[in-house]
Structure formats: C-alpha cells, structure tokens
Amino acid sequence: MGDLLRIDLTARTSREETLAPDLIRGYIGGKGVGTHLLLEEVGPEVEPLSPQNKLIFVTGPITGTTMFGGNRYGVHFLSPLTNGYGECTSGGKLAPQFARTGYKVIIVEGASDTPVYLEIAEDGARIHAADDLWGLDTYNAEEAIVARTAAPKAQACVIGPAGERLLRFACIENNKWHSLGRGGAGAVMGSKKLKGIVFHGEKKVAVARPDDFSALVKDLAARGKDDAGVAAYKAKGTVQMVRLLNGVNAFPTRYWTKGHLDDFEPLTAETMIEKYLDKNDLCPPCLMQCVKHCSVKEGPLAGLEIDGPEYETIYVFGGLCEIVDFAQVMRMNDICDRLGIDTMTAGNLCALAIEASRRGLIDLKLDYGDADGVAAFLEMMCRREGIGDVFADGILRVEKELGLEGVAVHVKGMEPAGYDPRKLKGMALGYTTTSRGACHLRATFYKAELAGFIDPAQIQGKAAMFVDWENRLCIMDALIYCRFYRDLVQWPFITDVVNAAIDTDFSIEELQAVGNRVITESHQFNERRGFGAKQERLPAWLTERATDDEAALRVTQDEIETMQRDYYALRGWGAPPA
Numbered sequence: 001m002g003d004l005l006r007i008d009l010t011a012r013t014s015r016e017e018t019l020a021p022d023l024i025r026g027y028i029g030g031k032g033v034g035t036h037l038l039l040e041e042v043g044p045e046v047e048p049l050s051p052q053n054k055l056i057f058v059t060g061p062i063t064g065t066t067m068f069g070g071n072r073y074g075v076h077f078l079s080p081l082t083n084g085y086g087e088c089t090s091g092g093k094l095a096p097q098f099a100r101t102g103y104k105v106i107i108v109e110g111a112s113d114t115p116v117y118l119e120i121a122e123d124g125a126r127i128h129a130a131d132d133l134w135g136l137d138t139y140n141a142e143e144a145i146v147a148r149t150a151a152p153k154a155q156a157c158v159i160g161p162a163g164e165r166l167l168r169f170a171c172i173e174n175n176k177w178h179s180l181g182r183g184g185a186g187a188v189m190g191s192k193k194l195k196g197i198v199f200h201g202e203k204k205v206a207v208a209r210p211d212d213f214s215a216l217v218k219d220l221a222a223r224g225k226d227d228a229g230v231a232a233y234k235a236k237g238t239v240q241m242v243r244l245l246n247g248v249n250a251f252p253t254r255y256w257t258k259g260h261l262d263d264f265e266p267l268t269a270e271t272m273i274e275k276y277l278d279k280n281d282l283c284p285p286c287l288m289q290c291v292k293h294c295s296v297k298e299g300p301l302a303g304l305e306i307d308g309p310e311y312e313t314i315y316v317f318g319g320l321c322e323i324v325d326f327a328q329v330m331r332m333n334d335i336c337d338r339l340g341i342d343t344m345t346a347g348n349l350c351a352l353a354i355e356a357s358r359r360g361l362i363d364l365k366l367d368y369g370d371a372d373g374v375a376a377f378l379e380m381m382c383r384r385e386g387i388g389d390v391f392a393d394g395i396l397r398v399e400k401e402l403g404l405e406g407v408a409v410h411v412k413g414m415e416p417a418g419y420d421p422r423k424l425k426g427m428a429l430g431y432t433t434t435s436r437g438a439c440h441l442r443a444t445f446y447k448a449e450l451a452g453f454i455d456p457a458q459i460q461g462k463a464a465m466f467v468d469w470e471n472r473l474c475i476m477d478a479l480i481y482c483r484f485y486r487d488l489v490q491w492p493f494i495t496d497v498v499n500a501a502i503d504t505d506f507s508i509e510e511l512q513a514v515g516n517r518v519i520t521e522s523h524q525f526n527e528r529r530g531f532g533a534k535q536e537r538l539p540a541w542l543t544e545r546a547t548d549d550e551a552a553l554r555v556t557q558d559e560i561e562t563m564q565r566d567y568y569a570l571r572g573w574g575a576p577p578a
Contacts, residue, residue, distance in 0.1 A: 010110030064099025160340025208503030315418030316347020
C-alpha cells in the first residue's frame with residue numbers, strides 16, 4: 001500500500017504512490033511535504049479556481065498517535081484570495097481518522113462536472129454523488145455525509161454555500177466549528193464541485209522508535225501538569241487575549257484606527273465564563289482543553305451555541321466592527337461557520353465596508369456597532385448579492401474598485417490578525433514576510449514581544465529571534481503540532497520528537513536547516529508567481545498614521561525595511577524584493 005493517494009476528479013480515478021524516504025527525511029511531513037509538493041506540482045501558469053490547482057491534504061508523523069497536541073491535519077493549495085501560497089491546519093476529531101487510513105498525503109486534482117464527495121478509507125477512494133447536498137450549510141452537509149458512511153468512527157470535512165459560490169475566502173469545516181480557514185481552500189473545493197471528504201480507517205499509526213516516543217509523551221504530560229500556560233488556556237482559552245492586547249494598545253479597533261477599545265469588558269474571558277460558557281472541550285489527546293463551548297442563555301439569540309468564539313473572531317467583529325456584545329459576536333461566528341467563510345477575512349471586510357459606507361463609496365448604510373447590518377452584510381457577501389459580490393472576491397478587488405488602495409489593510413491580499421504592528425513591531429515583520437499573507441501563526445511572534453523576550457519597539461536584531469521562532473514553528477507544522485504547545489516544545493524536545501517519530505538523528509542545527517528549507521520553498525512559490533516589494537508592504541493606513549488614541553503608536557516603512565533586510569540575509573535570500 002502506498003502512503004500517498006492521488007485522486008483525479010476529472011477522470012474519476014485514483015492511484016496510490018509511495019513517498020520517498022529522502023522526501024520524509026528532507027521535509028518530515030505535514031507542512032514540509034505539503035509545501036514541497038505544491039512547489040513541484042502547481043506551476044506559475046495555474047489559476048487558483050482552475051482544475052489544474054490542487055488540494056494537498058497532509059498529516060504529520062505525530063498525527064493519530066498518543067502525542068498531546070498532535071491531532072491536526074493540513075491542506076496546501078494555490079490561494080484564490082492571494083494568488084500565492086496557501087496553507088491551513090485544523091484540529092477537532094478528524095485528523096486521527098485521516099491518519100488511520102494509512103495515507104500521509106491525499107492530492108485532489110482536476111474537477112468534477114457534477115457535485116461529489118469523497119470517501120477515503122484504507123482501501124483507497126470512492127467518489128459519491130452529492131447533488132442533493134449542494135446548497136446545504138456546513139453543519140447539515142457534514143452530518144449528512146457522516147450519516148451515509150457505514151464506518152461508525154467516520155469524520156468529514158465539508159464546504160458550505162460560500163465555497164460553492166467561489167468566495168475567495170471560503171473555508172473548509174470539520175466538527176462544525178473547526179476550520180481550514182485562511183486563504184480560500186473552500187473555494188478551491190467548490191471549483192472542483194467537491195462538497196466534502198469523509199475519512200475512516202483502523203490502521204495503527206506507528207512511530208519509528210516507540211519507546212523513545214512514549215517517554216517523550218510522558219515528559220510532555222508531566223511538564224504540562226503544572227504549566228501556567230496550560231492552566232491559562234484551560235481556564236480562559238484564547239479569549240484571555242482580549243484583556244491582554246487591549247491593555248497594551250495592540251487590540252485593533254474601529255478598522256485599524258485605534259489600538260484600544262474603551263468599553264471592552266463585554267468581550268472578555270470573564271464575561272464569557274460568567275454568562276456563556278457551558279463546558280471545555282479538546283482535540284484529543286490534549287492537555288489544554290482550550291475549546292470553549294458557549295451558548296446564549298437569554299434574549300433574542302437565546303439557544304445559539306458554538307465552540308467559541310476565539311480571540312481572532314472577537315477582534316474582527318468586536319474590535320474592528322465595534323460590536324461590543326459577546327452574544328452578537330457568537331452570532332457572526334455562527335453565520336461564518338454555517339456558510340463556510342474565514343471569520344478573520346470576513347470581519348475585516350465587514351469593517352472595511354463600514355468605512356466605505358461612511359465615505360459614501362457604497363450604496364449601503366453600515367456603521368460601527370451595527371450588529372444587524374453586519375450580519376446582513378455577511379449573508380450578502382455569501383450570496384454574492386449587490387456590492388457583496390465585490391467583497392466576495394476579497395480585499396484586492398475591493399481596494400481596486402472602490403479606490404481604497406492604502407486604506408484597505410492587508411498584505412498579499414490577506415488581512416492581518418489581531419495584533420497591531422504599531423505596538424508589536426515584530427508582527428510587522430511577520431505580516432510582511434509570511435508567504436500566505438499577513439499571518440500571525442507562522443511565528444506567533446506576538447508571544448515573544450508580549451512576554452518580554454524582546455522589546456516590542458526594538459528594530460535592530462529582531463529578525464534573528466523571529467527567524468528562530470519561525471523555524472521552530474515550521475517544524476511544529478511539519479509534525480503537525482497544535483500551535484498552543486509552542487512553549488512546551490522548545491528545540492531540544494522537538495528535535496527528539498522528530499528523531500523518534502521518523503528514525504533520524506537530526507541535531508538542532510540540522511532541524512533548523514529543514515525549517516529554513518521549507519520556508520524558503522514557500523517563498524519561492526510566491527516568487528514564481530511574481531510577488532515583489534508591492535506584496536510585502538503594510539498599507540499607508542498603518543505606516544503613515546499613528547493609532548488614533550492616547551498612545552499614538554507608529555511603525556514606519558523604514559523600520560519594516562530594516563527588519564526585512566536582516567530577515568532576508570538570515571534566510572539566505574539576498575536582498576528584499578525590489
């Protein structure tokens with residue numbers, strides 16, 4: 001049996017291939033293998049929504065094992081949102097079933113002429129008709145596909161109406177509230193008429209050195225037992241970040257004009273715990289229990305329940321749109337998940353639509369704090385109705401057609417996360433250099449700056465620490481670890497995990513070189529598609545104005561370029577793009 005399954009939806013065929021040992025040694029798995037295959041197989045001539053684009057689903061060497069935080073899978077693709085490198089990972093309960101099929105990589109290529117879904121098991125792929133599922137929201141589609149599958153442990157990922165309508169920030173959902181979120185993987189599925197994929201298998205996932213691996217699992221459990229970070233995630237999840245970021249003027253507010261929201265208490269973890277939290281959940285096996293299942297107990301939204309909202313969803317709807325109501329943010333989260341769109345891009349676009357409305361650029365009355373208006377606009381985008389059709393194609397089309405160049409906040413066509421780079425200047429480096437767009441997750445450098453490992457305002461020498469963090473987190477994504485384990489899996493530990501999992505004897509320095517290789521290949525993918533200096537800049541909205549609050553924080557283009565020059569030199573890439 002091969003460990004790579006290639007499925008051609010045009011020909012309706014599949015075949016098994018075997019991943020070369022040198023590929024695993026050179027790239028480990030997960031992000032490493034996915035990035036390398038994307039670079040090899042999707043050329044610069046390919047259009048994102050054409051049959052020639054590919055969805056490269058990956059597991060890592062610890063997926064489906066007993067390793068805490070190892071319950072994730074990923075997808076790599078040419079992004080319809082940015083026209084560049086695309087990647088996402090997701091947790092929930094799907095990843096172990098993917099791993100137990102025996103396949104480490106599943107490549108979906110071509111396109112069906114009618115709606116279908118895939119069933120992936122130990123004996124390969126089956127293609128099923130999905131005409132009656134087309135049009136269903138993600139919750140109902142996932143439930144229907146799992147119900148049609150005989151295997152009792154089957155798990156599915158699906159797209160919603162947004163993916164079917166090719167919204168360029170459509171995502172893939174599993175277990176209702178877990179998302180392969182950023183960059184438009186759901187639109188790629190929609191372009192292939194692929195409604196979903198269901199996985200089931202009973203193959204045991206083996207590691208190369210089981211005794212060593214078991215000892216590492218026990219060590220992680222012991223260290224995590226009394227770890228303050230684990231306790232914080234268990235108690236408050238990512239919502240804890242609202243108070244922290246707002247307190248240091250790094251909570252983006254009122255479409256990136258401010259770093260502080262005055263009336264922020266309704267959005268805090270304390271409010272969540274007091275009024276909305278039902279229970280903690282987790283992606284097994286996990287120490288964190290960071291998933292917060294919440295429900296609205298009273299009022300017009302009574303009965304609404306979701307896993308979440310996470311910090312990033314609160315920042316876009318609560319901060320950028322100034323909807324200072326936890327239940328209403330839950331409502332926006334639910335709309336996005338049901339329709340299948342990335343909350344971060346969706347919320348940024350809603351706030352930009354408010355700005356456009358206030359300037360008289362669109363024939364739509366929207367304003368900050370208007371929860372009903374924002375909810376209606378989300379659905380307008382997903383129906384591609386009126387001005388919603390322009391926004392459905394993402395921020396690059398919006399800024400061009402509405403004349404908002406320099407105002408629309410993005411890098412490479414992807415909007416930043418909830419960490420204002422005017423306060424956390426290492427995030428400016430991350431937003432501008434990360435291959436998939438203005439991403440916070442590839443290095444999570446806000447942690448280094450907030451924790452005092454380096455001064456947030458420092459410019460000189462910052463790139464060196466950033467590169468070290470980005471390399472280590474790249475190895476985490478190759479394995480695939482949950483990002484919240486970053487403090488527990490420092491270089492010595494993660495090196496031991498790699499060696500035990502795939503039977504190597506890497507030194508830390510050799511593993512750092514693997515991280516650099518993978519990140520370099522993601523950068524090369526973008527270079528081949530013509531990305532240059534124009535794509536690696538923050539907009540004037542951030543670099544030419546201070547935050548409109550008492551702190552008056554700034555980050556300049558000169559500061560960013562200084563960090564970029566250091567970063568490129570450390571990566572061995574030569575000078576930054578001209």
